[in-house]
Amino acid sequence: MKIVYFDDMSQDDLDTKYLNRGDTANNEIDAIVDQILKEVKRRGDAALQEYTLKFDGVTLSNIRVSQEEVEEAFSKVEPEFVAILKEAKENIWYYHEKQKQNSWFRNPSENIILGQMVTPLERIGIYVPGGKAAYPSTVLMNAIPALVAGVDSIAMVSPPNKEGKLNPYVLVAANLCGVREIYKVGGAQSIGALAFGTKTIPPVDKIVGPGNSYVAMAKKKVYGSVDIDMIAGPSEICILADNKGNATFIAADLLSQAEHDEDAGVILVTTSQELAEKVQEEVKRQAALLIRKEIIQKSLKNHGYIFVVPDLEIGFRLVNKIAPEHLELMVDSPFDALSKIKNAGAIFLGAYSPEPLGDYFAGPNHTLPTGGTARFSSPLGVDDFIKKSSIIYYNRSALDQARDQIIYFAEKEGLTAHANAIRVRDKG
Amino acid sequence: MKIVYFDDMSQDDLDTKYLNRGDTANNEIDAIVDQILKEVKRRGDAALQEYTLKFDGVTLSNIRVSQEEVEEAFSKVEPEFVAILKEAKENIWYYHEKQKQNSWFRNPSENIILGQMVTPLERIGIYVPGGKAAYPSTVLMNAIPALVAGVDSIAMVSPPNKEGKLNPYVLVAANLCGVREIYKVGGAQSIGALAFGTKTIPPVDKIVGPGNSYVAMAKKKVYGSVDIDMIAGPSEICILADNKGNATFIAADLLSQAEHDEDAGVILVTTSQELAEKVQEEVKRQAALLIRKEIIQKSLKNHGYIFVVPDLEIGFRLVNKIAPEHLELMVDSPFDALSKIKNAGAIFLGAYSPEPLGDYFAGPNHTLPTGGTARFSSPLGVDDFIKKSSIIYYNRSALDQARDQIIYFAEKEGLTAHANAIRVRDKG
Known part of the structure; x- marks a missing residue:
């Protein structure tokens, strides 16, 4: 990680020089996705079948997951993991429950009623990525806020493997959330199906969930006829630390972001030159021991910065300008510091609240605004699955x-x- | 208006056959807007000057509105209108105040704090259209929710006339709201300036406000680097009436939407064949007397429908499928009917709550989801000017x-x- 002295907040080149955020337009993906969406709109299930054969290498006579497949998944998943999933589900539910909003009325006079009615979306779709790694946490983090909001109808899609199966961990997580409508289809074709509907998959009002660049592009393109959640960019962590920061903890947390993606953003902002150097060493030491060290080293090389600032005030201003997805406040009084933070997706306070705590377990959502969009966007939550209507009576x-x-x-x-x-x- | 018997809710061609909603892609506008945004990004104020000369026919040495210009505007606006603006401002403030959300914390155990911090956006931009008609209501409806949310910094842009002036009603409305940073620049170039910033106009975090198709396209294109409000389509009204509906009122309300735009959507859903025919006659009679009758007649011809349904239950389902921007419930017990409504931007209850009441005065916002997006979108409000951060402490x-x-x-x-x-x- 490079150490950079940062004392001039007037400089406007933070984004271009260091953070390397911005457009990642790709005309090739654009054209392919256009074609896929057009075919799915025109030919429905037949197009889904063709693309599933082409991209996932399997032909499925029935893309809907059966009760037997769910039971088979349960037989493959460790009972202790089922227990952990249930505990995580409870924590996530507990947190999101507090986000519920109520309809309200006001009477400015006895002849007038004004109000706002809150109603859930009727039907939503959740995309869950396939591939080697299983992401049961994606299922929990997307389904639970929708369920808390009161959404009646939830469809889940995920690409099948070559044997035509979905990951058992994903299936178990979906079942624990009560998601019963699951389709073995992925990629841009599944986004088209959710947006336009096919004979097998009725259309939805909103599509949420992470995906590769084809899925992201497809979501962007269907936005307007349906709603979508944010288009997530590479994951980011920013840690703000004073001279009491623990270099071992800080390095481990930076590395936990770096392992996500070669493009992950990994930033330490600190008032302490000594800590900066210690973290730099510690990152090197720990990275060498980690399984995903190749990804980590690329991410650190291209997007890893340690900014040394003259005082915490400039540190806060820098953090707000970065508007990071994840922010850890490793400062002496983290709760005092909270009022200085204007832009951040999730804020972790103190030495024992590492970012991975928020990825699975604590309760807050792990789908967070990236790329500086925390300036104007919020974590995924119950708000994403409701809409409001104005009420006027005179x-x-x-x-x-x-x-x-x-x-x-x-x-x-x-x-x-x-x-x-x-x-x-x-x-x- | 055409009368259509509608009893088959299974038909899927509502959108394509009657509502004529959907994509209005325009490659020419696309290319022009791309060019304008590129020039504004690259050359800043110089590009703004050139486009203002080209599109508005005027050269301005200083685009920022001066104190003298605001005073001049006040001298031109009738004192009784200033009083009405103040009253409208109070009503709008009263309504939006109730939308404010609070930060919160929960303690699932004595060793854990979880919460959600609500903070206002730091800086926003408001677009106000120019042209012959003055839209002071646009200023109120966009500025007040931002002010209630606690936004510190508001920039307003609007295209100047050939004399290099802004509409005095718009300036007075802005001044009453405390908006002091106003620029005489419009079109796609003003959206570029707000998104990227120029030497004169610092960049914002979100752009709101209605505009022509160039402005709408520009907003779509800068979305991501800044946030935007919805892209509004043509205005729509849907009235649901039983046999007690007053044909004169209904016709007048339908016509008030039709005068907005040749593309405005104007729909009556009723259980009464007799009322359908009366409204059809009454619309003809009243339309002939109205100043904007040419626009009105085109809108009615292309987008005016009276759907006669066998019973109110089918009426509710049809309304929810239409998901109209404005919905008037002219039924016997409008409050009982409310629970049947799932998708609508604003709902007006009873015979004495005509839609124009909501455009200026009652308090709820007049920026509402169009084109069926009420399925997943909400009226503009305080929510649009805040964002949330998750808080995690273990x-x-x-x-x-x-x-x-x-x-x-x-x-x-x-x-x-x-x-x-x-x-x-x-x-x-």
Whole structure:
């Protein structure tokens, strides 16, 4: 990791010089995804079959996961892991439950009712990546906020392996959440199916979940006819530490992000030159012992920075400018520091709240805004699975009283039919 | 308006056959907007000047609105309109205030704190269209939720007229809201300036406000580096009425939407054949008397439908499938009907709550999801100007207790550096 002295917050080249964020347009993927979506829209299930053969190397007569397949999955998963999944589910449920919002009404006068009605989305789709690693945590983190919000109908899609099976850990996690509608289809084709619907898969109102660049591009393209969650960029961690920071802990946490992806962003901001050097050494030492060290070393080389700042105030400003996905506050009084943080997806306080705690277990969602979008975006949560409707009730007397003002306003905006809609009620 | 008998909710061609919603891709606008954004990014203020000359026909040495210009605007606006604006501002503030969300914490055990911190966006931009009509309501409806959310810094942009001036009603509305940073620049170039920043206009975190197709395209293109509100399609009204509906009121309300735009969607859903015919007549009669009758007649011809349904239950299902921007419930017990409504931007209850009431005055926002996006989107509101951060604090004892589960989970997902970040704390 490179050590950089950072004392000039006026410099605007943070993004371009260090963070290397920005567009990753890819015309080739664009064209392929366009074609896949078009075919799925036009030919439905037949197109799904063809692409599943082409990309996943298997032909499936029935893409819906059966009860037998779920039972088979349970037989393959260790009972102690089922217990851990249940505990994680409870923690995640407990946290998200607090995010529920209520409908409300106000009465500005006895003749008027104004309100906001909160309703769940009717039907959503969850994408769960396939490949070698199993991601049961993806299932929990996407399904539980939808369930808490009250979504009735949840469809899950995931690409099958060459034997036409889904990962048993993923199936078990889905079953524990009560997700019963699961399809063995992945890639851009599955996004097309969820968005447009096919004979087998009824269309949804929103698609959530992580995926490769084809899936991300497909989600971007269907956005508008359905809603999507954020398009996640590479994972990021930023740790803010003063001179009391523990170099071993800090290095381990930085490395836990670096193992995700060669493009992962790994940043330490510290007031201590001594700590900076210790972490630099410690990262080297620990990285050499880790299984995913090749990925880690690329990520550190390209996206690993230790910024040494003159004081914590400049540290806070730098952190807010970075707007990291994950922020660890390894400072003397982390709760005092909280009020200085404006932009961050998830904030971990103190030495015993390492980022991996948030990935599976503590309860908050692990789907977080990346690439600086924490400036304006929030973690995935119950909010993503509800929508609001304004409620307006005036009785005749209330409308009479507001009559002149509305007519004046409408005519000032040149909209005389609006004024007419008020006037016709004079005689009503 | 065409009368259509609608009793078969299984038909899937509602969108394509009647509502005519969907993509309105325009490659020419696409290319022009790309070029404008590129130039603004590269050359900043110089590009703004050139495009302002090209599109607005005026050269401005200083695009920022001065105190003198605001005073001049006040001298041109009727004092009674200033009073109405103030009253509308109070109503809108009163409604949006209730939308504020609080940060919260939970303690699942005495060693754990989990929470969610709510913070306002730091800086936003508001686009206000120019042209002949003045839209002071746009200013109120976009600025007030941002102010209630606690946004510190608001920039407003609007295209100047040939004399290099902004509409005085718009300036007065902005001043009443406390918006002091106003620029005389419009079109795609102003969106580029807000997104990337120029020497004169510092960049923002989110851009809101309606605009023509160039503005909408530009917003779509900068989305990601900044946030945007929804891309609004043509305005829509849907009225659900039983046999007690007042044909005069219904016709007037339908026409008030139709005058917005030749593409406006205008729909009555009713259980009464008799009412359907009366409204059809009444629409003809009233339309002939209205100033904007040419726009109205085109909108009615292309997008005006009266759906006669066998009963209210099918009516509710049809309404939910349409997911209209504005819904008026002109039924016997509108509050009872509310629980049947799942998808609608704003819901107006009873005979004396006409849609124009919501455009200016009652308080709820007039920026609403169009084109069926009420299935998953909400009215513009305070939510659009805040973001949330997850808060996670475990002390050593809490982490010790969760240690085994997290390590097991991480290793099951193949992420051993995650497990390592927990293990190093054993010795801490």
